[in-house]
Amino acid sequence: MRRPYAAAALLLSLITAAATQALDVHSLASRAASTPDVVRGVNLGGWLVSEEWITPSLYQSTGASDEWHLCNTLGNKKCSSKLKTHWKTFYTRDDFVDIKAAGLNAVRIPVGYWAVDRRVWEPYVNGQYPYLIRAVQWAKELGLSVLIDLHGAPGSQNGQDNSGLIGPVLFPSNSSNAARSLYVLNNLTQEFSNAIYGGAVTGIELLNEPRLGDNSTDDFSMDELKDFYTDATKGVRAANDADTINVTIHDAFYGPQYWADYDALQTTSSAPADLLTLDTHQYYAFNDLANLPHTQILASVCNISQLLKQPVSTSGIPYTLVGEFSLETGSAPTTTSSDQNNEDDQARRTWFRLLFEAQIAAYSPNGPGQSSIGWFFWTWKTEYEIDTWSYRRGVAHQYIPADVSNASDLVYTVLENGCIDLSADGLDNYTAPASVAAASGRIGGGGSGLLAGLLPVVVGLMSLGWVF
Ligand SMILES: *[C@@H]1O[C@H](CO)[C@@H](O)[C@H](O)[C@H]1NC(C)=O
Ligand SMILES: *[C@@H]1O[C@H](CO)[C@@H](O)[C@H](O)[C@H]1NC(C)=O
Ligand SMILES: *[C@@H]1O[C@H](CO)[C@@H](O)[C@H](O)[C@H]1NC(C)=O
Ligand SMILES: *[C@@H]1O[C@H](CO)[C@@H](O)[C@H](O)[C@H]1NC(C)=O
Ligand SMILES: *[C@@H]1O[C@H](CO)[C@@H](O)[C@H](O)[C@H]1NC(C)=O
Ligand SMILES: *[C@@H]1O[C@H](CO)[C@@H](O)[C@H](O)[C@H]1NC(C)=O
Ligand SMILES: *[C@@H]1O[C@H](CO)[C@@H](O)[C@H](O)[C@H]1NC(C)=O
Numbered sequence: 001m002r003r004p005y006a007a008a009a010l011l012l013s014l015i016t017a018a019a020t021q022a023l024d025v026h027s028l029a030s031r032a033a034s035t036p037d038v039v040r041g042v043n044l045g046g047w048l049v050s051e052e053w054i055t056p057s058l059y060q061s062t063g064a065s066d067e068w069h070l071c072n073t074l075g076n077k078k079c080s081s082k083l084k085t086h087w088k089t090f091y092t093r094d095d096f097v098d099i100k101a102a103g104l105n106a107v108r109i110p111v112g113y114w115a116v117d118r119r120v121w122e123p124y125v126n127g128q129y130p131y132l133i134r135a136v137q138w139a140k141e142l143g144l145s146v147l148i149d150l151h152g153a154p155g156s157q158n159g160q161d162n163s164g165l166i167g168p169v170l171f172p173s174n175s176s177n178a179a180r181s182l183y184v185l186n187n188l189t190q191e192f193s194n195a196i197y198g199g200a201v202t203g204i205e206l207l208n209e210p211r212l213g214d215n216s217t218d219d220f221s222m223d224e225l226k227d228f229y230t231d232a233t234k235g236v237r238a239a240n241d242a243d244t245i246n247v248t249i250h251d252a253f254y255g256p257q258y259w260a261d262y263d264a265l266q267t268t269s270s271a272p273a274d275l276l277t278l279d280t281h282q283y284y285a286f287n288d289l290a291n292l293p294h295t296q297i298l299a300s301v302c303n304i305s306q307l308l309k310q311p312v313s314t315s316g317i318p319y320t321l322v323g324e325f326s327l328e329t330g331s332a333p334t335t336t337s338s339d340q341n342n343e344d345d346q347a348r349r350t351w352f353r354l355l356f357e358a359q360i361a362a363y364s365p366n367g368p369g370q371s372s373i374g375w376f377f378w379t380w381k382t383e384y385e386i387d388t389w390s391y392r393r394g395v396a397h398q399y400i401p402a403d404v405s406n407a408s409d410l411v412y413t414v415l416e417n418g419c420i421d422l423s424a425d426g427l428d429n430y431t432a433p434a435s436v437a438a439a440s441g442r443i444g445g446g447g448s449g450l451l452a453g454l455l456p457v458v459v460g461l462m463s464l465g466w467v468f
Pocket of ligand 3 (some may be wrong): 115127190
């Protein structure tokens, strides 16, 4: 999940609208029937790579804001035991069962390089790997597919908390950083192409959200990124003879069009590589895309829909996953973002439903051969269930459909171009319930913000589902 910087404007300017004429209503039934393989997923954010805003209690009273500094402050022993508890409890089999029950069929799992290749001088701790294995096994049992994503690379590829280390982008400053990343990707590919995992891992993402600079000498450049993508693609392909695992590359915020006809192994390609998927993140919570009027947000979502609904054979845009998106349209999340939750606000929940359905329609194919192949919401849950970032809260409070795989659970009309019918008639189709049902299931009444963590035990009991 990115922090703001200027490439957002670039992304917008790269999006071109296809014809906006085709406004025929695509029936819900044919939408479902024509798209059996669409990837409908959630991220398991803040788990094997922790993020302060997702689980504030882990960071409380440490003064740290990223995992490197968390462990640097606590020391190896204390950090190990704290993180082990977090890995064991933040995601359990119950979460996978709930994800499946919500009609989702995929999870994206961020991992840091230090789960595989930690050096003694690095403050990070490891021990994540058995939890990753167990997660893949649960996914296999439940029929979910897994995209494993290298979220943190040595030196940091974006300098943000989500990479494990806030600061300068040092990934390209020392070639050992790329070499170590290749080693990690090779390990993940070898491990998870093993038949015992039943093909559950369908993709490995080479590098999350690389942050490229503006050509000054010590910046991470596009050429350096592409060299890395080439070496890593060779590595993954060599370690996966059976070709069961796709290589996923992040678009580095250049937008899907930039990657038209991309083949990391062949510079003069006139079509995208086989077994390649592109990951583009679509957020309205950062920088120049934050706090836009709703109509502008929906227009932008509609733009990307039309771009990705072109056939790959025409646009050359690789098969594309929107690997991260959310319902936040105000500002970047913090440890106290859940203070803004407001269950009583019916209009807010109506808007969330519209924005959710507009986005999944935009990021899914509605016919064969299109660039869109699906999406992953960021994220399944947060410690204090921030309403715009927690998928499971959306399900519990009905602004996300109970079963997103069931077309009859969707309430808005989608036009043939993949955009929601925003005419008065179309919008009249739905208003959120006046109030939401009392806390239920595994989502308790859960307090808001960091202070809620200090509230009496009852809140904890509620969030464990013991309210009944
Ligand atoms: C959509 O694309 C068109 C054509 O490129 C562009 O003029 C417009 O600004 C875009 N709108 C949004 C909201 O992205
Ligand atoms: C690159 O990093 C390695 C450790 O990963 C270190 O041993 C080496 O000295 C570094 N090289 C430079 C030029 O900084
Ligand atoms: C990958 O690394 C993990 C953690 O160090 C190790 O347990 C596992 O055996 C390795 N797998 C392969 C195939 O090298
Ligand atoms: C970086 O330099 C290349 C080659 O000179 C140029 O094509 C590209 O537009 C530059 N990129 C930026 C972001 O300035
Ligand atoms: C894997 O990549 C191919 C493109 O080569 C694409 O058709 C397919 O949908 C991808 N599978 C997943 C699960 O992303
Ligand atoms: C889809 O949802 C409808 C309405 O909620 C329900 O009647 C139907 O049984 C569901 N279909 C499946 C396959 O679950
Ligand atoms: C939803 O809106 C469409 C217009 O897009 C209209 O044709 C349809 O009848 C509406 N459906 C319901 C259930 O109100």
